[in-house]
Amino acid sequence: MRGLPPLLLAAALALLAAPFGARLLAQALGADAEPFPADRLAGLALTHAGLALAGVLPAALLGMGLGIAVTRRAGRGLRPAADAFAAAAQAVPPVVVVALAVPAFGFGLWPTAFALLLYGLMPVLRATVAGLESVPPDIRAAAVAIGLPPSRVLSEVEWPLAWPVVLDGLRIALVLGVATAAVGALAGATTLGTPIVLGLQNQNQVLVVQGAAATAALAFAAEGLLLMATGRRAGDAA
């Protein structure tokens, strides 16, 4: 039930983002701007989620793959290069990546998906390496000594033991990705960033609050769902 607190938080934020919640807030602030309609907000949330997954999924696969590769005997030499690449990818603000990627990918979803991939890489790579390195050496040694081939040592012993740590990294990448996907609105992707941009252009604070609350709600919901799904899986295995 680790997923419950983020899901509750997501529900509260969704209420704030919904037009009646936003209208209440607007009245309290003394503004009378028109809120964003609920059905369009829901549509944006869907494309937003799709875009976030399009960036986070490859980041997760690449991050885990790289993490496994640099902890193998043959890949150990690549570790510094992979660390440096992931750190650099994380250090460049996604908004800059989006801006720079527009000439290459054109307007639309792809510049943002690319930025999210880069942004999500480091947490997954770091967590994968940390998880695999946390496997006690004597357990790995025993697995080798009783005759597990290298692929089985990884799949049967190292990966299950590293998984909780890897999962934390995936969670961070997912939350970052969902939250950051809002910047896609700047490059023509219709996301929950769209009402924020509209609000900023038209000096309508209600739209800004709605977009921000909906984005945060989606991020927390994603975290909660991931925790629920993986929590149940771990329970099945035991």
Place this chain on the structure above:
Amino acid sequence: MIAFEDVVVRFGATTALDGVSLQVGAGELCALVGPSGSGKTTLMRLVNRLVTPHAGRVLVRGEDIARTDAPALRRSIGYAMQSVGLFPHRTVAQNIGTVPRLLGWDRTRIARRVTELLGLLRLDAALADRLPGALSGGQAQRVGIARALAADPDILLMDEPFGAVDPITRRELRAELRRIHAETRKTILLVTHDPEEALELGTHVVVLRDGRIVADGPPAEIIGPGSDAFARDLLGGGQPALRRLSLLPATEALDATPPPPGAPELPEEASLADALSLMAETGQDRVALAGQDGSVAVATVLRPGA
């Protein structure tokens, strides 16, 4: 069963094994003993290719293992170690069943084998579904040995398997190992830094020092007069002759003279050291031996085999 031919192993600049040759016959319990850094663990780890020799050959079941597939070779040889290394995310039964599963045994056969091994190691069948974290140190060691025996390998490698348990459990486990060896007649290679353990368990004792074998033979011989001084010193604990008497059966000193009336009697399995102890305790210089017509005299005890 296992043969080392002129094996040299180097780790960087240090030479761990320097031209070692050794034969271990089928069914022997061969104890490798020596101070730390003597190369005993390295010698054992050559057998399943956890260590690769720089020169020389290692033969297992008559075959040069440099030409075998390492994981397959390892699955055919049991391995138990001091740190046990049970998989913490798998139950006791799953841990024990690891190698049989890799070998493609079906589930009922694995389950039957797990039950059999829990019995052999005198482990409660209820432990099968526990995770290793819930076991005591002694139980974990037994499960480790069960896992090593799971696929019924004819060779078993044991790297200080009783090093991490308390002295009482240690004594129990030693007795257990002797019993298992007697019941299964497996070829066992046991690494230990405990001379007493080597003498008590080994049918064949190998003493290593600085990467070389200094003595190699049956325990009573290796500690006897004429053996290597370092080996006698290491194994003898300052009293090599007494240690040797404890390794020889009292029947060695049996003569046809009937025991004098009222002579104290030794149990059937007694050693010469037991005979000497009984004589010292009762003041008699001749004692009876259960199940035997003759008797044991102090003069013969002191010159066994003479």
